Amino acid sequence: MQTLGLSDSTPRTEGRLKSLFWPSIQSGADVDYLGTQGYWVCAAVAFLSLVFFTALRQPVTGILIFLFYYLGGVGVRERSQFAAIAVFVMYVVDTMLSPFSIVRIIVSALLLSNLRATWIAALWRSESEEAAMPPRLGATWGEKFADKFPAWLWPKIRIPYYVYAVCCLVIVPVGFVAKFTHGMR
Numbered sequence: 001m002q003t004l005g006l007s008d009s010t011p012r013t014e015g016r017l018k019s020l021f022w023p024s025i026q027s028g029a030d031v032d033y034l035g036t037q038g039y040w041v042c043a044a045v046a047f048l049s050l051v052f053f054t055a056l057r058q059p060v061t062g063i064l065i066f067l068f069y070y071l072g073g074v075g076v077r078e079r080s081q082f083a084a085i086a087v088f089v090m091y092v093v094d095t096m097l098s099p100f101s102i103v104r105i106i107v108s109a110l111l112l113s114n115l116r117a118t119w120i121a122a123l124w125r126s127e128s129e130e131a132a133m134p135p136r137l138g139a140t141w142g143e144k145f146a147d148k149f150p151a152w153l154w155p156k157i158r159i160p161y162y163v164y165a166v167c168c169l170v171i172v173p174v175g176f177v178a179k180f181t182h183g184m185r
Contacts, residue, residue, distance in 0.1 A: 031121040035077045036146050038114030041107060042073025042087055068168050071161045076114050077150040080158070081122055084115040086165040090172065097176065 025031060046069035053062030068090065075083025088111040095104040 025117055025120045028121075031079065031117050034114050034117035035079060037110065038076035038084065038087075038117075039073045039146050039150060041110050041114070042069045042076060045091065045107065046070035046073065064168070068165065071157060072165065074150040074154050075158070075161060076118065077146065078154040079118050079121045080154070081115075081118045082162060082165070084111075084118040086169060087111055088115045090169060093172065 046066045050062040050066040072083045072087035091111055092108050095108050
């Protein structure tokens, strides 16, 4: 693997927490790593939301939230700034409106880290050495889901996701205000 240049032969000098929540982003490999992390975080949030809303007997809401976060995770994996912002903003708003939870704070920090990575990667587009992304492998199921599938799916759903995300980001606050004002009566 090292001979082919597919693995990072230098050990990370960062601590575990720093590398997880605010890593140094110096190469395309760092951005790729954070994109993969963002994909899996969004997929986990999507799946847990679907289970939660289904248990509350609101499966339609669960499916809508699942689509928002999962497809947003696909966008994060493909370095979409819009998807990273949309997922981060929605999750932070949901976190602020929910009871306090350390897990929600940690997930918010991970999503912020992914937003930062997509932002930095967008600045590199013209600089070839920093922007070089490692090859995407597909040997394992995890690699197929996190590497190959998003690269295939994102070009097909990118524009519909933009429209869907904007609708979600508008409807959720409107729904909250309506619920809040209805509760005041």
